[in-house]
Amino acid sequence: MPELRKDPIVGRWVIIATERGRRPLEYQPDRAQPRGGSFCPFCPGHEDKTPREVLAYYKTTPIATTASGAALSAPPDPKDWTLRVVPNKFPALMIEGSLDRAGEGIYDKMNGVGAHEVVIETPRHDAVFAQLSEVEIEAVLWAFRDRIVDLKRDTRFRYVMVFKNHGLAAGASLEHSHSQLIALPVVPVNVAEEMAGARQHFELKERCIYCDIVRQDLADGRRVIYENPGFVVLAPYAPKFPFETWVLPKTHGAHFEDAQRLQFAQLADALRVTLRKLNVALDDPPYNFILHTAPFAEREVPYYHWHFEIMPTLTKVAGFEWGSGFYINPTPPEDAAAFLRDIRE
Amino acid sequence: MPELRKDPIVGRWVIIATERGRRPLEYQPDRAQPRGGSFCPFCPGHEDKTPREVLAYYKTTPIATTASGAALSAPPDPKDWTLRVVPNKFPALMIEGSLDRAGEGIYDKMNGVGAHEVVIETPRHDAVFAQLSEVEIEAVLWAFRDRIVDLKRDTRFRYVMVFKNHGLAAGASLEHSHSQLIALPVVPVNVAEEMAGARQHFELKERCIYCDIVRQDLADGRRVIYENPGFVVLAPYAPKFPFETWVLPKTHGAHFEDAQRLQFAQLADALRVTLRKLNVALDDPPYNFILHTAPFAEREVPYYHWHFEIMPTLTKVAGFEWGSGFYINPTPPEDAAAFLRDIRE
Numbered sequence: 001m002p003e004l005r006k007d008p009i010v011g012r013w014v015i016i017a018t019e020r021g022r023r024p025l026e027y028q029p030d031r032a033q034p035r036g037g038s039f040c041p042f043c044p045g046h047e048d049k050t051p052r053e054v055l056a057y058y059k060t061t062p063i064a065t066t067a068s069g070a071a072l073s074a075p076p077d078p079k080d081w082t083l084r085v086v087p088n089k090f091p092a093l094m095i096e097g098s099l100d101r102a103g104e105g106i107y108d109k110m111n112g113v114g115a116h117e118v119v120i121e122t123p124r125h126d127a128v129f130a131q132l133s134e135v136e137i138e139a140v141l142w143a144f145r146d147r148i149v150d151l152k153r154d155t156r157f158r159y160v161m162v163f164k165n166h167g168l169a170a171g172a173s174l175e176h177s178h179s180q181l182i183a184l185p186v187v188p189v190n191v192a193e194e195m196a197g198a199r200q201h202f203e204l205k206e207r208c209i210y211c212d213i214v215r216q217d218l219a220d221g222r223r224v225i226y227e228n229p230g231f232v233v234l235a236p237y238a239p240k241f242p243f244e245t246w247v248l249p250k251t252h253g254a255h256f257e258d259a260q261r262l263q264f265a266q267l268a269d270a271l272r273v274t275l276r277k278l279n280v281a282l283d284d285p286p287y288n289f290i291l292h293t294a295p296f297a298e299r300e301v302p303y304y305h306w307h308f309e310i311m312p313t314l315t316k317v318a319g320f321e322w323g324s325g326f327y328i329n330p331t332p333p334e335d336a337a338a339f340l341r342d343i344r345e
Numbered sequence: 346m347p348e349l350r351k352d353p354i355v356g357r358w359v360i361i362a363t364e365r366g367r368r369p370l371e372y373q374p375d376r377a378q379p380r381g382g383s384f385c386p387f388c389p390g391h392e393d394k395t396p397r398e399v400l401a402y403y404k405t406t407p408i409a410t411t412a413s414g415a416a417l418s419a420p421p422d423p424k425d426w427t428l429r430v431v432p433n434k435f436p437a438l439m440i441e442g443s444l445d446r447a448g449e450g451i452y453d454k455m456n457g458v459g460a461h462e463v464v465i466e467t468p469r470h471d472a473v474f475a476q477l478s479e480v481e482i483e484a485v486l487w488a489f490r491d492r493i494v495d496l497k498r499d500t501r502f503r504y505v506m507v508f509k510n511h512g513l514a515a516g517a518s519l520e521h522s523h524s525q526l527i528a529l530p531v532v533p534v535n536v537a538e539e540m541a542g543a544r545q546h547f548e549l550k551e552r553c554i555y556c557d558i559v560r561q562d563l564a565d566g567r568r569v570i571y572e573n574p575g576f577v578v579l580a581p582y583a584p585k586f587p588f589e590t591w592v593l594p595k596t597h598g599a600h601f602e603d604a605q606r607l608q609f610a611q612l613a614d615a616l617r618v619t620l621r622k623l624n625v626a627l628d629d630p631p632y633n634f635i636l637h638t639a640p641f642a643e644r645e646v647p648y649y650h651w652h653f654e655i656m657p658t659l660t661k662v663a664g665f666e667w668g669s670g671f672y673i674n675p676t677p678p679e680d681a682a683a684f685l686r687d688i689r690e
Contacts, residue, residue, distance in 0.1 A: 003677075005583035009542040009554055014583045015673045022587065022675035024626040024684055027659040092665075092673045105561045106554070107582045161671075163664030171663025180665070188669030197354040209354055209451070216450045237452045238350035238359045242367065281369040290668035309668075314372040317662060318516025319508030319633035320437075320525070323654075324533030326506075328360045328437045330367040332348075339369055 001094055002112030004185070012189050015092050015112055041089075042176035044079060044123045054117060055085040055146055057139055083139050084120045085147055085181075091116035092182060099156065099185055115151055115160075115183035119143050122177055128284075129166060129177050130275035138268035140179065144291065145264075147181050148257040152296050157183040159191060159295045162256075167286025170313045179289075187295045194292065195304060202303035210305030213237075214248055223333050225340045226273050230266030233274050235333035235340070242315060242331035243282060243340070245274055247308040254294035254304040271308065276345030278312055285312040346439055347457030349531070357534050360437050360457055386434075387521035389424060389468045399462060400430040400491055402484055428484050429465045430492055430526075436461035437527060444501065444530055460496055460505075460528035464488050467522055473629075474511060474522050475620035483613035485524065489636065490609075492526050493602040497641050502528040504536060504640045507601075512631025515658045524634075532640045539637065540649055547648035555650030558582075559593055568678050570685045571618050575611030578619050580678035580685070587660060587676035588627060590619055590685070592653040599639040599649040616653065621690035623657060630657040 003016045041049035058076035087095070093114030101110040121140045122132055129137070148160050164179035165171035187195075201209040217223050217234050225245060226233040234246050247270050249263060259267075271289075278285060293306040321327050348361045386394035403421035432440070438459030446455040466485045467477055474482070489507050496505050509524035510516035532540075546554040562568050562579050570590060571578040579591050592615050594608060604612075616634075623630060638651040666672055 007581075007583040008546070008558065010538050011542060012583070012585075013671055014585055015671060016583075016677050017673070017675045018677050023680075024588070024676075025628070027587065027627065027630075104582075105565075106557050107561075159669075161665055161669050163668050165663045169661070171661040182665055182669075184669070184671070188671050190668060190670035193355050193670075197356060201353070212451045213353065216452075220450075236352075237449075238352040238357070238361075240357075240359055242372065243369070282372065283370070285372075288664035288667055290664050292668070311667065316514070316516040318510045319635050320506055320527055322633055322656065323508050323535060323635035323637070324506050324527075324529070325535035325538075326358055326360060326529070326533050328362070330362045331369075332361050332363050332366045335366040335368075 001097060002092065004110045004112050006108040008106055008108070010189075013186055017092075040125055040174070040176050042118075042120045042174065042178060043125050044081070047078065047081075047084075050084075050118075050120075051087040051089060053084045053086045054150075055143060056081045057083040057143070082123060082136070083143055085117050085143055086120065088116040088118050088180070093184070110185070113156055113185050115154075115157070115181070117147060117181045119147075119179045119181070120176065121179060125176050127177055129164065129179075130272065130279050132177070132272070134265070134268045134272055137272050138264050141264050141267055141271075144179075144181070145257045145259070148293075151181070151183045152257070154183070156185050158187050158297060159184045160293075161188065162291035162293075164287075164289045166288070167284075167313065170286035170288050172286075187297075191292075191295060195294065195298070198303045198305075208252055208303055208305050210248060210307065211252055214250060223337045225277065225337050226270060228266050228269050230263050231270040233270055235337040237333060239329055239333050239336075240327040241311050241313075242329055243278065243285075243312045243336045244329075244333075245278070245310040245336075245340070247271060247274060247310070248305065249307065252302075252305055254298060254301045254306060256291055256293040256306040258300070259306075267308075273345055274310065274340075277340045277343045278310070280343045280345060281339055282312055282314065285314060287312045346442060347437065349455045349457050351453040353451055353453070355534075358531055362437075385470055385519070385521050387463075387465045387519065387523060388470050389426070392423065392426075392429075395429075395463075395465075396432040396434060398429045398431045399495075400488060401426045402428040402488070426468060427481070428467070428488055430462050430488055431465065433461040433463050433525070438529070455530070458501055458530055460499075460502070460526070462492060462526045464492075464524045464526070465521065466524060470521050472522055474509065474524075475617065475624050477522070477617070479610070479613045479617055482617050483609050486609050486612055486616075489524075489526070490602045490604070493638075496526070496528045497602070499528070501530050503532050503642060504529045505638075506533065507636035507638075509632075509634045511633070512629075512658065515631035515633050517631075532642075536637075536640060540639065540643070543648045543650070553597055553648055553650050555593060555652065556597055559595055568682045570622065570682050571615060573611050573614050575608050576615040578615055580682040582678060584674055584678050584681075585672040586656050586658075587674055588623065588630075588657045588681045588685070589674075589678075590623070590655040590681075592616060592619060592655070593650065594652065597647075597650055599643060599646045599651060601636055601638040601651040603645070604651075612653075618690055619655065619685075622685045622688045623655070625688045625690060626684055627657055627659065630659060632657045 059080045093112045099110045160183045223235045289310045294304045404425045438457045444455045505528045568580045634655045639649045
């Protein structure tokens with residue numbers, strides 16, 4: 001069982017692999033590309049090489065039927081999947097067991113209980129996410145939503161982190177297009193800080209800070225990369241990384257999983273256009289995207305606003321950033337937005 | 346003039362290069378090694394290729410005399426330097442000007458005023474830091490102290506971040522051994538969080554959390570890597586990264602620059618032994634080290650305890666870590682300490 005340990009000064013939790021600790025020389029020098037090649041456990045026909053799926057969509061599945069949770073009348077051909085969600089074969093956290101919080105002198109720990117799932121976004125090994133069709137990307141978003149709704153029922157969990165690592169420099173270890181969900185028994189520190197900051201703004205102004213950002217940046221225009229009826233894509237005012245990009249719904253809502261059905265198609269369009277623009281501008285960069293959404297325990301709150309953040313991996317995080325939490329960004333967001341806005345994807 | 350901009354939600358400041366923003370295709374794919382080769386601006390004889398030094402030590406300089414700030418009677422041969430501190434030729438912040446704090450609607454910014462200095466740690470191009478003699482490493486530590494004492498006099502500054510990037514993956518762009526200081530007009534968010542966490546522990550327990558860590562871990566022994574009369578080297582209980590290592594003075598003190606003279610030699614020994622052990626265990630890994638010390642405005646405080654943190658760059662930070670602030674560490678600190686303890690450096 002992995003262990004969750006708490007930093008005694010800043011209160012940050014870390015996940016320590018205690019089963020079979022990695023020895024010094026198992027940290028390999030950098031490979032240039034994620035593992036690809038001869039055998040891929042995510043390809044059709046290799047379904048038995050992953051744990052049994054917790055969700056699958058099929059060629060015959062109308063998206064909205066599955067998303068609403070209705071059972072299908074006839075079982076589809078198991079080889080006919082278009083998307084699968086499977087437990088991670090090498091999970092960071094274990095699904096079984098209780099937390100067993102305990103102290104060790106001044107230190108605090110608990111069992112590394114959580115869910116770690118992989119969304120296999122397409123059966124096609126060579127298709128990268130940005131090249132999927134709008135309908136395929138929408139299906140990935142529905143899968144995020146369906147899994148969150150299901151994991152929320154497990155009372156041990158307080159948050160689900162949804163993210164994608166694309167390219168080796170961004171942490172992807174397998175080539176076949178996939179994203180991940182990690183359900184956690186605590187609200188992560190970064191999420192708690194975002195919630196606290198947004199709450200503080202609301203207490204002062206009685207307005208959602210993200211609604212303020214959408215309003216001011218749409219009026220200003222300099223940092224707008226793209227918009228459609230439901231979403232605006234922005235280079236944020238104070239980005240940590242060059243070409244960092246936020247995708248925000250224009251209407252207020254704290255929980256991604258409560259989004260309106262129409263928003264899924266609009267979000268798929270916004271994500272697809274944005275990632276294709278980034279690919280053209282930055283020559284298919286490695287990147288991460290992360291869903292920012294309110295913790296389970298929060299009711300519909302007036303101060304938080306779910307959104308996606310996309311961060312191309314272009315610079316290295318070094319001593320200054322690790323020590324200070326300050327980031328040095330060599331490209332002003334106004335310049336980044338102008339470049340991306342002008343690109344025909 | 347670079348711009349400091351504040352994230353409107355979490356309050357993190359970022360440094361935006363506004364002079365000449367880097368364009369998309371100027372982000373180059375990874376090189377394997379820092380720039381070395383034919384010409385090095387840090388080598389002796391190339392003193393005119395860096396801005397004029399703000400501090401230098403010479404072959405004839407007794408360390409303690411310089412460190413105490415006494416003037417030297419006869420000027421040494423300018424080519425005879427053993428260590429130079431020069432302003433960074435491409436500084437992240439500019440030394441001239443006032444802050445001019447201002448709003449832009451809901452956003453906050455100020456001028457990017459600060460000092461950015463480079464410590465050229467040795468005249469020898471090929472010597473890496475861990476291979477310097479104890480006396481040479483001690484001189485580097487005195488240089489950090491001398492520069493902090495001087496920068497503290499500038500009332501615009503609230504903190505000096507001292508750090509080293511070794512190896513390309515850890516952010517070093519030049520091969521010749523060097524470290525850096527960045528003086529900032531605000532207390533960085535990571536420092537503020539560490540101070541707040543330590544203060545909270547003190548309010549509850551009336552003890553310094555770091556003194557508690559030193560006491561408990563010395564008694565426990567499993568995470569101790571090395572100790573000498575003044576310092577203990579630990580694998581911390583909840584490390585973000587595999588083989589993360591902390592070097593803590595055994596006696597309490599909040600400000601590095603107020604350390605006792607004897608501690609400089611003891612710290613040089615502890616750093617040198619630790620880095621040599623890491624080099625053996627991990628085959629000369631890229632790494633960062635960071636000085637953690639109290640902000641200028643804090644008087645001698647009972648709750649904070651300066652120390653160094655060393656972080657080898659072995660794993661990639663990916664979507665999960667960026668989103669959550671949780672880190673997944675594949676090597677338990679007890680294992681890392683056991684490996685390092687047993688190495689004869």
